[in-house]
Amino acid sequence: MNISPTEAEEALAAIQATMKKTRRAISASGAYGFLIVWGVVWLLGFLCSHFLPDEIAGYIWMGLDILGGVLSAIIGIRMGRQVRSPLAAASGKRIGWFWLLLIIYSAAAIGVAWPVDGKQVAMFIILFVMVGWLAMDLLLSFDSILPGLVIAALALIGYFLLLDIFYLWMAILGGGGMIAMGIYIRYRW
Amino acid sequence: MAELNETIHQPVRLRVMAALVTLKPDEEVDFTYLRGLLEVTDGNLGAHLRKLEEAGYIAVNKTFVERKPRTYVSATVEGRKVFSEHVAALESILKNNPAKVS
Numbered sequence: 001m002n003i004s005p006t007e008a009e010e011a012l013a014a015i016q017a018t019m020k021k022t023r024r025a026i027s028a029s030g031a032y033g034f035l036i037v038w039g040v041v042w043l044l045g046f047l048c049s050h051f052l053p054d055e056i057a058g059y060i061w062m063g064l065d066i067l068g069g070v071l072s073a074i075i076g077i078r079m080g081r082q083v084r085s086p087l088a089a090a091s092g093k094r095i096g097w098f099w100l101l102l103i104i105y106s107a108a109a110i111g112v113a114w115p116v117d118g119k120q121v122a123m124f125i126i127l128f129v130m131v132g133w134l135a136m137d138l139l140l141s142f143d144s145i146l147p148g149l150v151i152a153a154l155a156l157i158g159y160f161l162l163l164d165i166f167y168l169w170m171a172i173l174g175g176g177g178m179i180a181m182g183i184y185i186r187y188r189w
Numbered sequence: 190m191a192e193l194n195e196t197i198h199q200p201v202r203l204r205v206m207a208a209l210v211t212l213k214p215d216e217e218v219d220f221t222y223l224r225g226l227l228e229v230t231d232g233n234l235g236a237h238l239r240k241l242e243e244a245g246y247i248a249v250n251k252t253f254v255e256r257k258p259r260t261y262v263s264a265t266v267e268g269r270k271v272f273s274e275h276v277a278a279l280e281s282i283l284k285n286n287p288a289k290v291s
Binding site: 004005008012014015018021023025026082083084 | 207212254
């Protein structure tokens, strides 16, 4: 059996398309889920911080963070079931420990800097989360370094230049931006 | 000169191998996930995976995750080697004349 150059070209195109789709499906399968979950958490949390008293907003934030953490764990477990490897299982545990320690360091930094107001607490947490995001990108090649840097920059701009509407700024641009990016990765990437 | 591989050249099997060699050598993919990725039916994918497994190009690992049966598929070292040879043969056809299928 011989095949023509046209058939060979079609076969190579099919191979390229499948490889590209596989790479994107694997790398995007978790990214969009995490982005949408945490985008919704930020959107709702910061809107509450803007419109509600600090104490009530604080309780809502706690609930939203727990919900976000649980949903992230579920997404991580589902990702691990789709494509699995002994190395990925080990690095999954390390990623979990990394985020846990980052949360503890974040709480410690806030404690050291105390007394701080709500906006300063938010900014501390945002900066620590962004450090975690960049670490994940740099070490695991999640290919979203730029959006992470943009969100960190937006947060700093909001904090230093637009303090009166900082929460609203973070809800719309931070939370909304993450949701939009998640939807883009899911349907267009 | 690299030769075409008739087992791999079948369109669905070609895409199965393309997807599997994209994974890292120690990774394996869930059957259901692969089915969705390739947009094929259970029966169709199962039949082609059997052919590839018989040829020694893929490994099929049937296991239980939380008491539910799951099937994981990965490319073998041999599978990766023959796939890269097949791709080289396809590329050579584009440059030269049609090649003979082994």
